[in-house]
Amino acid sequence: MNLADAQSRLDAALQEARATIDAAETMDALDEATRRFVGKRSPAAEINEAIKGMDPADRPAVGQAVGAFKAEIAALEEERRAALAGDDESAAAEHERLDLTLGTHGVRHGHLHLVTQIQRELEDIFVGLGYRIAEGPEVEDDWHNFEALNIPPAHPARSMQDTIYVRLGTEEQVMLRTHTSPVQIRTMETHEPPIYVVAPGRTYRNETLDARHSPVFHQIECLAVDRNLTLADLFGTIEVFVRELFDDESVRTRFRSDFFPYTEPSAELAVSCVFCRGDGCRVCSHSGWIELGGCGMVDPNVFVAVGYDPEEWQGYAFGFGLERLAMIRYGIDEIRTFVENDVRFLARY
């Protein structure tokens, strides 16, 4: 065999291989076909074997021709393999088709209660301002719920509270806390100032559950005590807080003189209506303002009750209801919604 013979055999084999490889319908047939042209006893193998007997001058050229032939076959095989694989995928797409909208294996994510979500949101804002979270018991004694907060027995302010008393201690000595303010007292009784805390939690009023009333609701209370805290600090803190809460730099705050036994001066806190921008809407009762809660400078009598020197320390406090905030934000109109636990409500938020 000489160079020309080898070349013509390879050309003929390549032509045949093209047809054979393109005709392979399965991966197995493709492997079989490829082996016929480049495997043992294939034209390529035979010519390779025959090189030893050829004119030494022709040998490199024959070797190159065989290499080129093998590369051609590999390319053909690769091309056909890709085509066959594509066919497989589309066949699988056809035969294994599933409707992914049919359903699930039933894995679900649950929901935190809306009140918990709001509580965390508020806690996180205050944590960002450097505050810590304080807690106290829900069943309180007269000292922490009233007396230390500058609300002595028969004080007219007690008529503002509709208290649920429990049968512990002496008559009207122990009650479900009517506000989160007793946590202020407990915090100050156990910590030296300065103090920067918020106290979220459950509070109680002696009311029967209906659309407008609930015996149980949640408040959050802020207390700061330091050497020179001022009313301006209180107002400023509330202002940055409500901007963050409503995620709106244009929210304005309004403070009106009010009365709480445990703060002096005291103010009612309102924010400009974030829904109508002050034009008046249903949420703000067409006033342009939403009343959020109360605030003020800690009354010196409260400091005296916990053993702080009111000449050395000044502080501020403010608080408001979480359900009320949720009702404003989401247009919820019945407070009992929060304790009925209808799963449609729970799943909505």
Place this chain on the structure above:
Amino acid sequence: MRVPLSWIRDFTPVEAPVDELVAALNQLGLEVEEVVEPGRQIAGVVVAEVLEVTPHPNADKLTLVDIRTGAGETRVVCGATNVVAGMHVPYAGAGATLPGGFTLERRKIRGEVSDGMLCSAKELGLSDDHSGILGLDASTVPGADVRDVLGLDDVVFDLSITPNRPDAMCMIGVARELAAHFGLPLEVPESSVSSDAAVGQDVTVTIDAPDRCWWFLAWPMTVTMGASPDWMQKRLALAGMRPISNVVDVTNYVMLERNQPLHAFDLQRLAGPGIIVRLAKSREKMTTLDDVERTFTDEDLLVCDANSVPQGIAGIMGGQTSEVSESTTEVLLEAAYFERMGIAKTSKRLKLRSEASARFERGTDPDGVLRHMTRGVELLMEVAGAKPAKEPVDVRPHAPERPSITVRTSKVNRVLGTELTDAQVLDALAPLGIDVKGKGDKITAVPPSFRPDLEREIDMVEEIGRRIGFENIGRTVPKPQEQVGGLTHAQRDRRLAADALVGAGLFEAITLPLVPATDAENIVLVANPLRAEDAALRTDLLSGLLRAAATNHARGNPDIGLFEIGRVFLASNELLPEEPVHAAAVLSGTVRRGPVEDDRPVDVYDAVDALTVLLDALEIADHRLVASSPAGLHGGRTATVEISGQAAGWVGEVASNVAAGHEIEGRVVGFEVDLGQMLDAPRRDRAFVTPSPYPIASIDLAFVLDERVAAADVVATLHGSAPELLEEVSVFDEFRSGEFGATKRSLAFRLRYRAPDRTLKDAELDTLRQGAITAVQEAHEGDLRG
């Protein structure tokens, strides 16, 4: 409190428009709840004199009424039966507007032209009285606007007065605030009485409880009972009080004007001509004006006649016996100052609140009693023909001194965050009736006697803040210097627990902690429950969650997965109960997986799943479930959750009768654990262990065991057989067969061994296998199967 603007203008010439007045009152802390302008929707309604009433030719129930107004004569058709010639009535002619925006036209009624209509009180929005046409006083002039005649041109502010401001519970008090705000004068005319009637000369006053009654004045007089004049009735009505008689109306008028309650006794109905103010005897009784017999304690203060017969509860309500009536001819007028707390306690205990008690308990003016009483006598002379004695019997055991308060400008600025000058401090306080002098840190301020709330420097600081306006206070934000904001570990873990249960697909519930009472030993009972359902505090979360499940079931939401994290209340040896924080879950209904898989009813392993997620999230190091059968739970499908060997709660199925009691169909499963106990328990060791790169060797073993042997206990035993090399043990099959006996079952375990430092050899594995088998045989009498 309802405040007519016209009454305010008796004392200060305030002319600001209504919206400015509302803004001012709100800023001052006298919150405006409502503004009532009764005449606002009425226009063109005038006084008409009825000339003649003739029958309507075409209707039995209608009449034709000829009337005269300032503009001439006309005729209307009228359906009322009380109209007679000579009567003065409100007339709405064509073009007039009535409340509701209703405008009148000339029109024919049954063939007769009616030029407008005559109005009832209801049609004018005055009251619900629609029984006839409103009769006006004969002195009214035909053609005059009824808004002027009826006082409907007034504006009434309904104010919510905070309990620290008794001084603002009267017209003069509100006028004082507005005068100060607008920089206007406040003028209260001094009343004087000049009379010397020979009446009640034997009246005496004795005060047996001088610490409770600081001043008592009794002024005898003769009176002519009757109705009070229109102007007084009109003002009382606008202020929300019903006119009764001239004498009673005057006492109310003075109270509204000056915050000094007065009481008028029928002098001749007192058993003895005089007054004794004393504490009640225990269980002493008296019937009050409202016809209720009251029983007293020895802390209640009574106003008695000279024979010591109770005639009134001091400062709260008079007695029935000596009430003034149409036949009264001699009155003993009482004005007094009663100590606040005493009034508050009695009022609260008797659940009896009156306009008088509300004022006395907040604090009336201890120096103003005689002055305000004189105003009352002056009015009685004017409207009830009173002829008073020369002066009242006057007993004043205690005249409190007005406190002198040092105000430091530096402290004012330190609290308010302001830079006020001395002059600004003085100017803020003086218009409120506070006597101020001095400068710097030596300003002295003497509050007026009618401001019991002003006792301390801080009270003055508040007044200054109020007067300069909160909108003029700066805005600064302090930054805590000595702490880092954040949550405690326990607070973070409680969030984590909730998040884990949410991740397990449960919805967080918040249930009412008030529950029906039970006879449980450590239950905390409510002393004043409004309903039997709210008579105690919960001792577990399960009951609330079951109620929530029942509510959902009743509303057609049967597939429930709820959890709650909250406190329960257990009476303890301390005054306050323990308040452990529990975590609990309740699941019922169907796990919806179809048609991908089959739907299936919720079963107890769903509860175990949720609990396991919680335990894993909190990385509780040592926990196990021990079969148990607490009350209310399924005896065969419940386990105690042990954390570090201590019982911490349960997981299992709710007893079917309990579920049925809540009208929940199907199985209800859940758990309840003491979350605080879990948070205190040791957590898994977090020290790093390098995952072994060597191959795993798996061995499967099946044992026939008594069915009461817990699978988890066998797993623990297997772990114990080779703690260093046994990477994982799992149960992969449970099998029962008659061959084993009725109380036996086979459990199959897959044991996966791996060494940290080598490939385990077959011989080693044989030893491990045998060790595992022996351990189970010894610990659980388990026989290796096949």
